[in-house]
Amino acid sequence: MKLKTLFEDDGAVSPVIGVILMVAITVILAAVIGTFVLGLGDQVSEASPNSQFGFGYGTAEGGSDYVNITHDGGEGVNTDQISVQIGGTLAWNGTSEYTEYKTGGDNDFVNAGGTNGWDKEKITAGDSLDIQENGADMTDGDSVKVIWNAPGSDKTAVIGESEVSL
Structure with a gap:
């Protein structure tokens, strides 16, 4: 058995995980920026006086x-x-x-x-x-x-x- 041929294909996993992480980071950043641009962050903290x-x-x-x-x-x-x-x-x-x-x-x-x-x-x-x-x-x-x-x-x-x- 040639052990070298069994582990030669492991390089493909790293690019797929990298792409998934980049997409997730982009979506999170877009949501945070969108919240502040639309002013939704200010309305959340606005509470009626007691x-x-x-x-x-x-x-x-x-x-x-x-x-x-x-x-x-x-x-x-x-x-x-x-x-x-x-x-x-x-x-x-x-x-x-x-x-x-x-x-x-x-x-x-x-x-x-x-x-x-x-x-x-x-x-x-x-x-x-x-x-x-x-x-x-x-x-x-x-x-x-x-x-x-x-x-x-x-x-x-x-x-x-x-x-x-x-």
Whole structure:
């Protein structure tokens, strides 16, 4: 038996393994680069703030119902990232609709207290917002939601929720 002829063909295994490794490395690099180019890496780390809100309800002198929303603790939240919905209707938005909300305008809700503790860049513990009905009625069982909007994306999260109880 010639042992030399049995082991002469072992050179072909090395190029095949090399090609497989090169393809695997190329695929992994393409996936990593694609993730950062498309900005998916930034969205993964974007988490909603851990904030707590308290809700109080009542009736104003004119007979209109109102809700008082107070930031009770946790992380501060940028005002331009927050909106409030009452019964599915936008009642307050920290960006474009703030002026209309504060002056009444055509909006269904107005500023109940004349002052607005959310009238600054960042909402922190103790800040409160009073919203009074103007065209829409708040009724028992309506949902009041404080909604956080992620900057630079369409991601939203409900960070405070209550049910109207008059």
